Amino acid sequence: MASAEAHLEAEALPPISEGDMNEIRAALEKGDLTAAATKAQEILANEEQIQLHIAVTGESGSGKSSFVNAMRGLQDHEEGAAEIGVTETTMECSPYPHPQHSQVIFWDLPGIGTPNFRPDTYLKEVQFDRYDFFIIISSSRFTYNAATLAKEIQAQGKRFYFVRSKVDQDVSNERRLYDEEGVLKAKGKQATETRSQWYDEMAVLLRIRQDCERKLARLGIRSPQVFLVCRDDFSMKYDGPILLQTLLDDLPSEKKLSFLRCLANTSREVLRQKKKELMKYVWLKSLVSCGASAVHTGAASADVDTGVLVTSLKEYCRTFGLSEESLQKLAKQVNKPVKELKAVIKSPLEDEITKNVLIKLLTKSLGGAVQYTSLLMKALPEEWQAIGCLVSAAISFPSTFFLLRNFLSDAAADAERVLQKALEGTTQKSHLWS
Structure with missing residues (x-):
């Protein structure tokens, strides 16, 4: 542990106002650990309440509801899933909170261009200002209505993303034109500039993407970018991972963690960004734990509030998919025994974290606490080192x-090992493991 901590670097700051920072510092200078912890708890609680509203729209029958379900990690038949059908089933703006992270809300909007929702009044009728960004879906070609909507969204200062759904069906239909060896069947078919003699899935996808982008450009969309997705294995297949990463990159800093928490752990970059964002709040959680202990003991001491810490460790496990339920789901998705995924995990799972487990982990930290107090200053950003000095005496x-x-770092490392094991022998590894 000592050698690892010797290379500590200061973590980035959480989005805390200068006023809140000064309030915590002032409380600590007065020796009022409880007041400082109360303020830290207030900051954390406010962060938990930050909402993200994602609008999913497009032509009727384009797969909007299935896309909403995929983004929420639900199958179309599961309880709480958005209703799907061969006809338009969404007649009003329907909110669908993420099952585990209710502050992230996906809105299934009525199909644009239907009699009740004309393009010229659509944004007003669906309450445009409510959403952080829009996803515009088509299962075939993007129409004039989709382009008109995109232009209006852009004119009003918000982001939009074109998503081409049901790509797996197109790929399957194209594959039927080739024999088992991947050679174009001669009967009634000849190789052309767009269809080669040998089957090439990447070429098929490129052709679909270029066709969509070309038609959008003709409709007046400058440099359109289209993401190709499918319902099954959405977060691991085709452009699903790229779409999720793009959405994350475009979000303002204060909303990144909310979105990260609901993302499946299907790429190394997502895992690293989760760790980075969560690490920003470690010192606040530590302050809350110490302050809660002070309430019970009447003074700052070597005691901590175990309830706060157990909740935090469980949160880390849940965020990185280190629970029995998450691992079972991943094992089924990649068709591997869950035992193989568990074999690479070194830290406790969410279901295994109890007060007794916490005390064992805390005892290890207590043994070196005095030794690492000086290193604590290296782990805090310069703006907070004065606060670190004030509380490190306890x-x-x-x-x-x-x-x-350390537990957060271990959980993130475990999640990377699980992902690597899950991707072994799959075609997705090259673009998810980078």
């Missing part, structure tokens, strides 16, 4: 800080 703060920091 041995509980550095021990709690390093407990949370």
